[in-house]
Amino acid sequence: MSTHHYTTLISATNLLLHAQPDWVIIDCRHDLANPDAGRAAYDAGHIKNARFAHLDNDLSGAKHAADGTFKGRHPLPDHHNLISKLQHWGISDDTQVIAYDAHGGMFAARLWWLLRSIGHANVAVLDGGLAAWQAEGQPLSTVEPLAAPGNISFKTPLVHSVNLHHVETHLINPKHVLIDARAPDRFRGENETIDPVGGHIPGAKNRFFKDNLLPDGRFKSGHQLQQEFGYLTSDPLHTVMQCGSGVTACHNLLAMEIAGMHGASLYPGSWSEWCADPSRPMTTGV
Structure with a gap:
């Protein structure tokens, strides 16, 4: 298990130096004008072993309340649904999570906040995003990893x-x-x-x-x-x-x-x- 814990940002250099097999990397790329663009970019090439998170489907909840009231374009996901998704990605209570995108952290920061909202501190945004990773000369992968389910649970919120x-x-x-x-x-x-x-x-x-x-x-x-x-x-x-x-x-x-x-x-x-x-x-x- 890694002794390094990142709770805000991680540089591409430190990700290269300190990444452990139990770390989970999440690709959060998205385009508000084209909701399919993030997945297409992921399929074309992503950081090795990264999972993909869709802003609308994974990092947001239903746009309308039970009474039909509009809650906004990207309401927070239900905690139960969020935890199920995080477990599906292989995230456990002690997992270091790294979120990245290609937009200066515009979407990765949403996952950072959501994890903190269920009490998970060990989550960081890749500083400089995919461009910083590629500047390190690292190749991209087109293989979508298979992960054993994690056991992350709801804890006292940090936000x-x-x-x-x-x-x-x-x-x-x-x-x-x-x-x-x-x-x-x-x-x-x-x-x-x-x-x-x-x-x-x-x-x-x-x-x-x-x-x-x-x-x-x-x-x-x-x-x-x-x-x-x-x-x-x-x-x-x-x-x-x-x-x-x-x-x-x-x-x-x-x-x-x-x-x-x-x-x-x-x-x-x-x-x-x-x-x-x-x-x-x-x-x-x-």
């Missing part, structure tokens, strides 16, 4: 989430900080192509998730991230992260964890759930 009601009731609370991870133009209500309404939740601040990255696609240092997020919030425990559908918000949560700013919450429904009801307040511009 928090809030629901729509929480966000609604804290809109005018000056201690409540809401941070939106979408691109600035979508935050302003411009060039909206994914959700039916453009704009943002009143009072939200904008922190585009790609601002967490260096030009080469790796994350900025913890010190730099701490400085940058410090301009947005001084109290992570009263900070909520959102985006369009609760995916890239996890990237900001990972960045805050790297920065040592612990305790911020995720609003999974995010803008896609919020804007589904025209009676809710919405705003445009900055």
